[in-house]
Amino acid sequence: MSSEHLLDVLNPATEEVVAAVAGASPADVDAAVTHAARAQRIWAALAPADRARLLRRFAATVDQHLEELARLEVREAGHLIGNARWEAGNVRDLLDYAAGGVERLTGRQIPVPGGLDVTILEPLGVVGVIAPWNFPMPIAAWGTAPALAAGNAVILKPAETTPLTALRLAELALEAGLPEHLFQVLPGRGDITGDALVRHPGVAKIVFTGSTRTGTRV
Incomplete structure (x- = not known):
């Protein structure tokens, strides 16, 4: 990655x-x-059972690194260690929960005059997730886990003050066997990295948590 700016x-x-x-x-x-x-x-072409299995493996990998993630959260966000352990566990639980929904995205058949209207649920493509500084891990997972479960790729832009747990989660996703580049983390300032992500025509949807002012711009 080239450096537009360095974040302390x-x-x-x-x-x-x-x-x-x-x-x-x-x-x-x-x-x-x-x-x-x-x-x-590549991800969307996998059988639903295979996507679910990989998300559960991701959850298990997070579980194996709960203490490491919690201590990173303490260092970058100043949370109490007990709270940080809960947050890391919440990421694990969200991934497990999302994995359970992969095989249930079945669409519907709706009776209409003269036949049936068939709806098929399909992934959007690339989803951008912008997470705030106050609860970096769980809020990032709230956007990331469902998007992955639905067959999308995710680019996560963490708050510039709290990127460390997000970067580590992306490493754990690769360790768990998720396809390379499926879940990427791009740290950076909102007016540079965030703005480029929001404006990019290849991003199908933005999941945002933050200030009303910034949300209005998004």
Whole structure:
């Protein structure tokens, strides 16, 4: 990834710099969307049972790293360790829950005059998820897990102050066997990375949690 800007991640309790992360440029966003679109086609072509199995494996991998994720959350967001452990567990539970819905996206047959109206549920393609700083892990998972379960690819833009747990979750997704580029994390400032993600024509939907002012712009 090229660096549009560097983000210092601070421990809010001590104001110590705990990491420096490269912020994604508009060119990085464009490349990520291209890669995500290719990965999404592979993902959507899998049998529902296979997608569900991989999401459960992702959940199990998160479960194996709960303490690591919790401590990252403490360092970047200043949460109490007990709360952070709950948040990491919530990511695991959301992935498990979403996996259970993969094989239930069945559409409907609706009687109409002269026949049936058949609806088929299909993935949108590439979904952008923009998550805030206050509960970085669970809110990111609220958007990411259902989108993956429905057969979409996800590009997650975490808050610029709290990117570490999101980046680690993307690594765990690869470790669990999800296709490369299916779940990508692009740290960066909202007016650079976020703006490029929202405006990109290859992004089918944006899932946003944040301020009313920013939501109006989105």
